[in-house]
Amino acid sequence: MxxxxxxxxxxxxxxxxxxxxxxxxxxxxxxxxxxxxxxxxxxxxxxxxxxxxxxxxxxxxxxxxxxxxxxxxxxxxxxxxxxxxxxxxxxxxxxxxxxxxxxxxxxxxxxxxxxxxxxxxxxxxxxxxxxxxxxxxxxxxxxxxxxxxxxxxxxxxxxxxxxxxxxxxxxxxxxxxxxxxxxxxxxxxxxxxxxxxxxxxxxxxxxxxxxxxxxxxxxxxxxxxxxxxxxxxxxxxxxxxxxxPIIQTRSTNISESDSECLRWLDNQPRNSVLYVSFGSGGTLSQDQLEELAQGLEMSGHKFLWVVRAPSASTNSAYLSAQKEDPLSYVPQGFLDRTKGQGFVVPSWAPQIEVLKHDSTGGFLTHCGWNSTLEAMVYGKPMIVWPLFAEQRMNAVMLTEQFKVAVRPIGDENNNGIVKREEVARVVKILMEGDEGKELRRRIQVFKDAAAKAxxxxxxxxxxxxxxxxxxxxxxxx
Missing domain, CATH: 3.40.50.2000 (Glycogen Phosphorylase B;)
Structure with a gap:
């Protein structure tokens, strides 16, 4: 038998x-x-x-x-x-x-x-x-x-x-x-x-x-x-x-509109773009979304931003899909003013392909563990912006233990909102100067260790x- x-x-x-x-x-x-x-x-x-x-x-x-x-x-x-x-x-x-x-x-x-x-x-x-x-x-x-x-x-x-x-x-x-x-x-x-x-x-x-x-x-x-x-x-x-690390090796169901952001990346200089995404379910308040938008614009650096409709809850999109148009919530005139500087994607982007891309130089992330491992595997230093679950622990590890990330400081007098000036400050730290280079050097060590494992x-x-x-x-x- x-x-x-x-x-x-x-x-x-x-x-x-x-x-x-x-x-x-x-x-x-x-x-x-x-x-x-x-x-x-x-x-x-x-x-x-x-x-x-x-x-x-x-x-x-x-x-x-x-x-x-x-x-x-x-x-x-x-x-x-x-x-x-x-x-x-x-x-x-x-x-x-x-x-x-x-x-x-x-x-x-x-x-x-x-x-x-x-x-x-x-x-x-x-x-x-x-x-x-x-x-x-x-x-x-x-x-x-x-x-x-x-x-x-x-x-x-x-x-x-x-x-x-x-x-x-x-x-x-x-x-x-x-x-x-x-x-x-x-x-x-x-x-x-x-x-x-x-x-x-x-x-x-x-x-x-x-x-x-x-x-x-x-x-x-x-x-x-x-x-x-x-x-x-x-x-x-x-x-x-x-x-x-157990991660996706490629994104699924890349549509023509998803491919558009990858084509945009193809035309950007190496390590010049900050990828901004809060995972499969993270959401910001309207006030925070506006401060983030203004801060990205103020930084002067290129960005690819996955925008989700705002919510009072940080995880409102985690168990149920949102139906609103996220682009209607960004500041008036923002899309026109940043046309050459940024690319804004509603709700979802092919994250694996974005993180693999040579033009992507950093990752502003909610610190979900899947995204954290993907950043390590593809060697992208981070700006950490934790929202819920164990993400604050991950943020502490990334900044204080692994030293591959920088963390913005929220305004304690205004519900912890990260102001536009602070957004611009951490983007500049990551994307230019000696501290950003050191973060990039350190993330390569973890990239090599992940590949070896x-x-x-x-x-x-x-x-x-x-x-x-x-x-x-x-x-x-």
Whole structure:
């Protein structure tokens, strides 16, 4: 009787920044180990976008996908984004059970393991029911993973965090990590009484339960915290596997209008353009959007800006697409005045191709971990402008630990808004002068380290091979 091939079930969480690392991890696994078969079971809060469908339809034949029935948005509308995401997965578990059991009976593949997102923790119960090995793909830095692993113990110290981490009197220093002020920690950690705090605490407690944690980082990027987790393991935490950087290698669905910005880049001098983008869901207020526009104009430097319609919420476009025309919100006359200096794109740009481009000399970014890794892989120094999630932690790491970025200072007397003069100042630091050259030199070091990690005998590829061998060995058990 012919031996079955190993099959992996993957359960992402809603939100492109959670879906992307699982997709790219799966692609890398089947490229290096083509005998694997991977099934995506995708919880949905609304109808999948055409771009999401096209991504899945372009995947290798060893990867299939099922969109689970939509969860009623009305049931979750009053919740914060983190709890919405978590509850969407939890409410999808009954249909997931039905699909997982069907997959389990495949004549050609044996389901041996389940890989889930950090916000899909309640799916661990299904892995246990099916006697599967379970793994969490943690989509961010090892440093923020360390915070999550230590969070349950930190939460018990009510003297240190009486009402939440916002009130920390001393910087938080985790083993192997740089220090963080309370205000730099993710929003859900800041207020003990919030629903988001309870959601994240629950997820962090569950993080002790899987057989392993797969991290989208690489050993040479964060060696101190990697070593600290290894030393403190002693069966306290699951095994941690560093397989990053996991990023897209090309953008999907580049339309004619998207190609226009790339043609514009083709006509610009080398390293002359600042790319400005706040990720797949970040939004600015109207006042901040206007200050950013005026600051880019004042800087005198060329820019390619992905504009999204403003909102009072920093993540309003994360779980639902915006319908307004973003270009109608920029200052009057701005597009005409900056015609030769800048190129403005509504809502989306082919980021991989932009960051690869020789004309792109820097990246003003919200510090989402996917964008951070892409900037490192393509060697672009950054202006960091964090908005939500763990982005403030990433910003501290990029400026103080890696020293590959500069951070604008907000006006404390005006809701933290970054004024146009400050925008112009940091753009000039990045794009001209000695400090910008030093940032560019340092980012090249990380670019080389990232390339080495995913080379044929690099640390991340070897770790992936070891993990694949562990899963293959389960066929005989």
């Amino acid at each position: 012919e031996r079955k091939s190993p099959s992996i079930a993957t359960i992402p969480a809603p939100g492109f920044s959670h879906l992307l690392p699982l997709i790219e991890f799966s692609k890398r696994l089947v490229v290096h180990h083509p005998h694997f078969y991977i099934s995506f079971f995708i919880p949905t809060l609304g109808p999948p976008s055409p771009s999401t469908y096209s991504i899945f339809e372009s995947l290798p034949p060893q990867i299939d996908f099922t969109f689970l029935p939509e969860i009623n948005m009305e049931d979750l509308k009053t919740l914060d984004a983190e709890t919405q995401i978590y509850q969407t997965v939890t409410l999808s578990l009954p249909s997931l059970r039905r699909h997982a059991l069907t997959s389990f009976a495949s004549p050609t593949h044996r389901l041996v393991a389940m890989v889930i997102d950090f916000f899909s923790m309640d799916a661990l119960d299904i892995a246990k029911e099916l006697k599967l090995k379970s793994y969490v793909l943690y989509p961010s830095a090892t440093t923020s993973l360390s915070l999550c692993l230590h969070f349950p113990e930190l939460d018990e110290n009510h003297e240190m965090v009486p009402t939440g981490f916002r009130d920390l009197s001393q910087p938080l220093k985790l083993p192997g990590c740089i220090s963080f002020q309370g205000k730099d920690l993710p929003d859900p950690f800041l207020e003990r009484s919030s629903e988001a705090y309870k959601t994240i605490l629950h997820a962090c407690k569950q993080l002790r339960l899987p057989d392993g944690i797969i991290v989208n980082s690489f050993v040479d990027l964060e060696p101190e915290v990697v070593n600290a987790l290894q030393e403190s393991n002693q069966n306290q935490y699951p095994l941690v596997y560093h397989v990053g 995913v080379s044929e005998d690099g640390s991340s590829i070897m770790t992936l091979s070891n993990l694949a061998q562990e899963w293959t060995n389960l066929i005989g058990n």
